[in-house]
Amino acid sequence: MPTFIYKAITPQGQIIKSKMDDASKLSCVRKLKRNGLTPISVSQTMSITKGSPKSRHNNNTKKVEKPKYETTARVQAKKEEKQSIIAKLDKALVSTEKITYRDIRVFSQNFYLLKKANFNNIHALSTVIETTENPKLKAILEDVLAGVESGEFMYTTMEYYDNVFPYIYINMIKVGELSGSLENSLQQGVKYLDDTDALNKKLKKILLPNLFMFIGIIVMLFVAVIFGVPMLEGVFEQLGTDAQLPAITLWFADFVDLLIQYWYIPTGVVAAIAFAFVTYINTPRGRYNFDYFKYTMPVFGKLIYLLDFSRLMKAVLLNLQNGMRIQDALEVSKNVIKNTVMLSMIETSINNIFVGQSWIEPFENAKLSSAMTTEMLKIGMQTDLTEMIAKLLEYMDQDIDNTMEKIMKVLPEISYLLVGIVLIFFVVVVLVPCIQMYMGNFLFDAYGV
Secondary structure (H helix, E strand, O other), X not given: OOEEEEEEEOOOOOEEEEEEEOOOXXXXXXXXXXXXXXXXXXXEOOOOOOOOHHHHHHHOOOOOOOOOOOOHHHHHHHHHHHHHHHHHHHHHHHHHOOOOHHHHHHHHHHHHHHHHOOOOHHHHHHHHHHHOOOHHHHHHHHHHHXXXXXXXXXXXXXXXXXXXXXXXXXXXXXXXXXXXXXXXXXXXXHHHHHHHHHHHHHHHHHXXXXXXXXXXXXXXXXXXXXXXXXXXXXXXHHHOOOOOOOHHHHHHHHHHHHHHHOOHHHHHHHHHHHHHHHHXXXXXXXXXXXXXXXXXXXXXXXXXXXHHHHXXXXXXXXXXXXXXXHHHHHHHHHHHOOOHHHHHHHHHHHHHHHOOOOOOHHHHHOOOOOHHHHHHHHHHHHOOHHHHHHHHHHHHHHHHHHHHHHHHHXXXXXXXXXXXXXHHHHHHHHHHHHHHHHHOHHHHHHOOO
């Protein structure tokens, strides 16, 4: 049985390091968690057999005369040493390689195609692992495969790697496995990764150039005030003129001096505000209020709500198509949501079903869904809910696309406005004094003209 070296944290916060004999890395992690320990790292040790060349070399104390020519064994030993160096370099490169959205998307796409071709999970995972290029992801998928072979669901192993697989993606897999429609969940997972990646690229394309410009202008402003204003004041003093720099330039120069002298005060204030904010949102009430703000915030609020509600309805549709009751479909589907406001609405909906009330009412009372959305669900309850949710998703996809188009039009205007304000301030504070200096009006004051 292989031996694993593990490092874990106790409930008291102490870090312990020890060894454990177990069948697999996954089994070792589970055993640590059952004992109340939080694993940090688990790695298998490399054992050396008694008959290995290394042990024979260590036990051999007799001096052997060095041959004049290298024997075949010595040449082979050099080759093995060179291979071990290459292996170490490969291991070092693997440890620094990151798992990207593209890697997860390629895995999901390949796994979906194999499932569509009626491969079982073990056969599909084994095939995907062989074609996976990223060594880190390959090792993780091997752990997932080991879990499936031992009778576990895929999502249970993926939950150990929540820093690799997105939370929503894991729960999409969970909904698919529990509802028996993993193929559809994988298709949704691929679409989710594609949409997220496309949105991130659009936002970066709009925001990054303006952000760099914004930061560059601020840096130029501070540098010009710190070094340029004293130089201009020195010129005025040498010529003996009574002319002064503009009041706003002098005020900003004094502000920068105070900021440099007492830098720890604003730094402490910012750190205190950040600490208070993090502490607040870690409380149940603070988390709820912050999640509600996400749904009602300007520009992005409506889009965030639409994406969450659409994701919920897609999961509910999958469960209904597999014969689940609506309360069970909601119970399973809530795993794809992380926002506490949406989760509270789902819990209220489930409770309403048990007491004989409408499960649509909490979404309607929240005033976050459109009237069209709630009316379609009400009609679906009177006719065919599965068919109506499918039509609702088509409507919501169009609504999401329209909302994203509006955001893409508004974002450049907001970023240009901020950059323009900073640029005007830079002109007034820095360029105006330089223009006055260039025009030479202060020379008339210096010579009494």
